Amino acid sequence: MRRPIIVLCGLMLMGSACSSDDSGGSAGQGSAGAETQLTVFAAASLTGVFRDAIGPDFETRHDGVTITFNFGASDSLAGQIRSEGTADVFASASGTWMDAVQDDPGVTERTDFATNRLVIITPPDNPANVVSLDDLARPGVQLVLAAEGVPVGDYAREVLQSAGILNDAEANVVSNEEDNASVVAKITAGEADAAIVYTSDVSAAAGNDVTAVEIADDVNVLATYPIAVVAGAPDASLAGAFVSYVLSDAGQASLEAYGFGTAG
Amino acid sequence: MHRRLPLPVVCLAAIGAAFVALPVVALIVRAPWGDLGDALRGAGAGNAFRLSLMVSVAATALSVAFGVPLAWVLARGSFPGRSVLRAVVVLPLVLPPVVGGLGLLFALGRSGVAGRWLHEALGIQLTFTTWGAIVAATFVSMPLVVIATEAGLRSIDPRYELAAATLGARPSRTMWRVVMPMLAPQVAAGAVLAWARALGEFGATITFAGNLAGHTQTLPLAVYQARQTDPGGAIFLSLILVAISIIVLVSMRHRLTGGR
Numbered sequence: 001m002r003r004p005i006i007v008l009c010g011l012m013l014m015g016s017a018c019s020s021d022d023s024g025g026s027a028g029q030g031s032a033g034a035e036t037q038l039t040v041f042a043a044a045s046l047t048g049v050f051r052d053a054i055g056p057d058f059e060t061r062h063d064g065v066t067i068t069f070n071f072g073a074s075d076s077l078a079g080q081i082r083s084e085g086t087a088d089v090f091a092s093a094s095g096t097w098m099d100a101v102q103d104d105p106g107v108t109e110r111t112d113f114a115t116n117r118l119v120i121i122t123p124p125d126n127p128a129n130v131v132s133l134d135d136l137a138r139p140g141v142q143l144v145l146a147a148e149g150v151p152v153g154d155y156a157r158e159v160l161q162s163a164g165i166l167n168d169a170e171a172n173v174v175s176n177e178e179d180n181a182s183v184v185a186k187i188t189a190g191e192a193d194a195a196i197v198y199t200s201d202v203s204a205a206a207g208n209d210v211t212a213v214e215i216a217d218d219v220n221v222l223a224t225y226p227i228a229v230v231a232g233a234p235d236a237s238l239a240g241a242f243v244s245y246v247l248s249d250a251g252q253a254s255l256e257a258y259g260f261g262t263a264g
Numbered sequence: 265m266h267r268r269l270p271l272p273v274v275c276l277a278a279i280g281a282a283f284v285a286l287p288v289v290a291l292i293v294r295a296p297w298g299d300l301g302d303a304l305r306g307a308g309a310g311n312a313f314r315l316s317l318m319v320s321v322a323a324t325a326l327s328v329a330f331g332v333p334l335a336w337v338l339a340r341g342s343f344p345g346r347s348v349l350r351a352v353v354v355l356p357l358v359l360p361p362v363v364g365g366l367g368l369l370f371a372l373g374r375s376g377v378a379g380r381w382l383h384e385a386l387g388i389q390l391t392f393t394t395w396g397a398i399v400a401a402t403f404v405s406m407p408l409v410v411i412a413t414e415a416g417l418r419s420i421d422p423r424y425e426l427a428a429a430t431l432g433a434r435p436s437r438t439m440w441r442v443v444m445p446m447l448a449p450q451v452a453a454g455a456v457l458a459w460a461r462a463l464g465e466f467g468a469t470i471t472f473a474g475n476l477a478g479h480t481q482t483l484p485l486a487v488y489q490a491r492q493t494d495p496g497g498a499i500f501l502s503l504i505l506v507a508i509s510i511i512v513l514v515s516m517r518h519r520l521t522g523g524r
Contacts, residue, residue, distance in 0.1 A: 075493070078492075079492050147489055148493070149489075149492050149493040176476060176489065178470075178475075178489075189369055191374050
């Protein structure tokens with residue numbers, strides 16, 4: 001009578017060991033060796049450009065250096081840095097979360113390195129026929145946004161507020177996602193009618209199968225991304241070199257190719 | 265009768281117990297008890313609590329309604345592919361919940377394999393609804409009912425059913441009057457585990473049903489959303505989950521351990 005329960009509990013244990021519910025990712029901790037490790041925490045929207053362009057380019061220019069990226073929502077990353085402090089470099093999608101890290105544990109060489117604007121996306125066939133920002137206020141449109149506290153979620157609500165449709169649009173929100181990648185995923189799966197994400201998410205380099213609807217400049221938000229070396233980084237000069245590379249012509253060119261604006 | 269326990273066993277057990285108890289104790293210690301009311305209100309505790317209870321109970325009911333027949337077929341039936349069916353049915357237990365949620369999305373979502381028909385022919389959409397959260401929770405918890413029930417069925421002496429048949433009982437009467445009463449403890453234990461699993465479900469829910477307060481934001485999702493912007497609220501929501509779980513598990517302790 002007792003055995004089935006034990007088997008059950010064992011299977012549940014296995015199941016929960018296999019599950020990964022935390023999307024914050026895990027920062028690799030480099031062990032001692034000839035290789036140097038650099039740990040970069042970066043906003044989810046920077047995944048493509050950092051992982052596929054800037055990261056490899058930096059590693060090519062700096063022999064023996066391996067970069068470990070931890071991508072996630074900036075609020076989530078800031079929380080991890082403040083409680084666990086394992087990052088060398090932090091690139092945030094908003095000043096708010098960089099301020100939080102600046103408070104504790106502190107940063108050096110803080111510089112704005114890129115900008116991003118917002119855009120509406122719909123599934124390729126645009127089932128709800130969304131062609132303008134005002135359409136998001138139309139009853140029955142299923143809108144997906146990132147949660148409040150996540151930079152792109154806050155920016156999106158700013159845009160809706162500037163356009164005067166925040167309340168109506170909020171009534172259409174069907175899900176508050178944890179980062180921009182999850183928002184895009186709902187649209188590429190064809191599950192929602194529309195969402196607001198970054199223009200970098202619709203760039204050719206991002207390769208997302210969505211239809212983009214522009215947001216007028218006068219209501220759009222210019223998201224400014226700061227980058228900094230985190231206090232307590234084991235190799236501050238290497239971390240500083242990474243920051244400098246991101247700010248260099250080569251780094252800025254990569255960012256532009258991935259749909260970001262320049263900081264200057 | 266009281267037997268002395270070996271010391272190494274007691275030491276390891278103590279470490280194990282501390283390991284499991286420490287996070288709960290830490291939550292209680294770190295909770296900002298002074299701000300209880302505001303933190304709970306801000307984090308949407310009322311909605312999350314109500315939804316969690318509703319979703320977990322509904323998911324358990326569905327798991328039992330479909331899981332027991334499934335277990336019956338697996339235990340008593342004989343058809344080709346039975347072991348494959350059993351493996352498939354148990355799969356959600358070992359699959360990462362987010363993967364399960366993705367699968368559900370592509371199967372039952374608006375553009376999904378079966379969901380497309382549901383949406384176009386019947387106007388039903390499961391994603392972003394409470395029913396979607398129930399579906400996600402049922403997906404991950406049904407295997408627990410199936411496993412418990414199948415094990416129970418196998419341990420029942422078939423001679424009872426033979427005796428009933430000899431005395432003239434039809435299969436359905438045998439099932440309800442002879443087997444089910446003997447199976448009830450097993451099914452109940454499976455149902456409790458399924459309920460606990462459904463209560464804590466996160467990955468499949470957020471991937472398939474989404475995250476919206478009052479509709480799909482169960483307690484685990486509310487904790488996840490509150491943890492950066494409202495850590496106090498997150499702690500209290502977590503403690504609510506702990507409290508519910510302890511109450512039910514303690515009240516069911518006899519069923520789960522089969523005795524003392």
